[in-house]
Amino acid sequence: MHSNILNIIFFPEIALTILTLVLLLVGLFQKENSFKNICNLSSISLIFILVLIFLNKELTFLSYSYFFINSPFIQFFKILIIIGSFSSIVISKNFFIESKLIRFEIPILILFSSIGMMVLISSNDLISMYLGIELQSLSLYVVATINKNSLKSSESGVKYFVLGALSSGILLYGCSLIYGFSGSTNFLEIQNNLSSLDHLNLGLVFGLVFVLAGLAFKVSAVPFHMWTPDVYEGAPTSITAFFSIVPKVSGVALIYRFCLEPFNNFYSEWSQIIIFLSIASMFLGAIAAISQSSIKRLLAYSSIGHVGYILIGLAAANAAGIKGVVIYMILYVIMNIAIFAIILSLKLNNEFTEKIEEFTGLSKHKPLVALSIAIIFLSMAGIPPFAGFFGKFYIFIAALEANLILLAVLGVISSVISAFYYLRIIKIMFFDNNDNANFQFKISSQSFFVLIISMVFITFFIFYPSLLTSLGSYISIDYFN
């Protein structure tokens, strides 16, 4: 391993940190158009980082006291995060400009939180893990309140901060318990130290539960989901888009790694927690979304439900589960990008749409937009022939392979319940008669490009459903042969 200076600079996390700091200075000293420029520059930097992640395949960053590791699993989730951040900056640029939120700090903060997530995903130590979580969360607290003139935005930010700080505290307490009872903070060492135990002692069980509770908060799994609808609703829609696309990815990746690495041998202990989180999230996400009138709250509950399905893959704890989560995660990110790209460009009477009722008559005046929304929601509901079905299919295959039949049955039943609220939106767009006529759909060309790619992916995935499977199998080799 050559640890010369170039290798270190071109390490993705470091490169992104440097670029972000440079962009911060550029933004500070630029007088005009700083927001637009910083947005463009940060998208370009993210693409650059994407290339770096691909290139740096060989460099395993083990030297730094084994704080960080790299593996195909980690690399995949990093790529997904970069793609998610990139898309959410691209699709929300116009929205920021039109709603007069032209603060160049926003893309910078998004980049900072992406750094946090990359650190978090590749951490191999409780300390670096906590570091990553805090870097991610602190940036997120700030962007949630970025619209400081809006009461709702500030309220949601404070709520998020207080609850987030509490969950970080719990997580830290769990970490200290694990350290105290296992004698190490390093994932590998914890695994080695624990390998002689038949079952976890009480302190470690508490540590495990506390850490999982903290992480469940980050991915908004029930019963730690309370903040999600409020923050989603309060934050500006473009920030909501970022919230629902990216931090989920890092949180899920970390939960997977945490259960499968240090606590690899204690499936029976953590699987109970994961199965509970999964069932609770699926059902709460499905049932609570039914009566929502705000599209953002609805998407919040829908994301809670999706987390439930994603956790099934972990509860299965087999190669098919990893493969399933890889595919599900990609589809989840793409479907969210698509739906937010539309919501962020759709205006009714010169106001951005936020209420579901505002969609009435959309199918008459903007048939293609309505059709796209319908396809995305049908896909989210897991109705074939759209892509979302295959995500669920892979997850259920994993569950049945692990003989979790009841979990799979509950999963499909909750998917029927959730179909109801997705259909409700289709009903409002297509069936209801009272008309809103004055829709504007103004979308920037980059955002349109992202939208088209996502829509093609969602609609035509059925023709080549194995597109992602070799990727999934390759990634699952990390944990299961």
Add this chain to the structure above:
Amino acid sequence: MIEWPLISVTIFLPLLGMFIIFLIKVDSSSENNIKWAALWTSIGTFILSCLIWIQFDNSYIGYQFVEKHKWFTDFNIYYHVGVDGISLFMILLSTFLTPFCILASWVSIKKRIKEYMMAFLFLETVMIGMFSSVDMLLFYIFFEAVLIPMFLIIGIWGGNRRIYASFKLFLYTLLGSVLMLVAIIYMYQLTHSMNIGDLQGNFFTKEIQIYLWLAFFASFAVKIPMWPFHTWLPDAHVQAPTAGSVILAGVLLKMGGYGFIRFSIGMLPEASFYFSPLIMILSVVAIIYTSLVALAQTDMKKLIAYSSVAHMGMVTIGIFIVNSQGLEGAMIQMISHGVVSAALFLCVGVIYDRMHTRDIAFYGGLVNKMPQYSVVFMIFMLASVGLPGTSGFIGEFLIIIGAFKFNTFVALFAASGIILGAIYMLYLYKNIIFGLLINEKLKDICDLNNREKIILYPLIVMVIIIGVFPNIFLEPMRLSIQLIISNYQIANAQ
């Protein structure tokens, strides 16, 4: 025999038509283009499916015209389509009815004609695809995808309570079919095969079969629909536009029967034997109870909808007695019901288009003004009742013969259902057609126009052909049915 993929072309031709219609810009002059494009696509599809029938080899057991392509790289899941004696006529039924549906919507659908035609062509693709899939996952995808166009057809172009009806249809059937997905995946885990043809036989232990059977039952019993899972059907029928009811009664209900034959009997014979008393009881209740309910209806479509449930009760009896008369009778009954109930809904549509009400009490004495209509309606009514010489007779007759071999009481009850059927159908016919023309609004009602004749006359021909020459239809399916029966008997012999 064939160089080009006939089945795939048949499946995807309507989809191609849909894309062409998608590209047509909507304005007042292009509406006719849209209608004609849809009509010609569906006629082309029908011709292609007739080609399949012509080239079909009656003496070959198993799937013909098979196309198999790699679809998933990591599972043994293929794009695998083919036709055997059981699916052949289901495909023909779908392609046969779709042009009539499009014609029936020619003037009655006034808004969003483009979306309507696209939904119908998509529906046709999905129906053909479902009946011709040999791969279980492919089958499942088509099976569920049917819901999307049906949901839209009822929800957008339906009656006053269309939203309630469309949601009920969607969620009810979705709940049934997701359990089937779990069952399919579980079967795959056990056998590493998704091939419907290979899995015909007795490959699972009885205990597993029972659970799998229940999962499939949840799906097909809702779809066919059996009592007490039928409550979505009257709502959906009443609210759907005429063509929607036609396709719903004509084809979508048959998906349930087809599934019972393929999956329940074909793959899970021991469980089917175990559960056959349950099916018999539910079917007998369906026949008698829904016939009585039909008698009390004031809405024509609802009456015919309940009669569908009763007829499907006959079909399930025929399927689960599993002898050659029963299964052949069930198949013929499904084909016949597909044509007859479709025709009855079209007949209702004819007067609904003129008067915009389906209330039985509103009508009376139509024979004075609409003699041709009265004759046409009578033929279909009698076919539904099961008059010898019409298609309805063959199916019911065979099923009752089969039922006698199985259990006398079942046959007795099934036969009494036919009498009840005659009562409510004759009651409907009498009240609408005969009597004095009292209602002032009916004074100006006019007889069938040319478009309606083009729709209804071929259906009459079809009803007579099935009734007089049933062997044309029984011959191709005989071997496939024999195979299923012998598998079933071997499995239950021990």
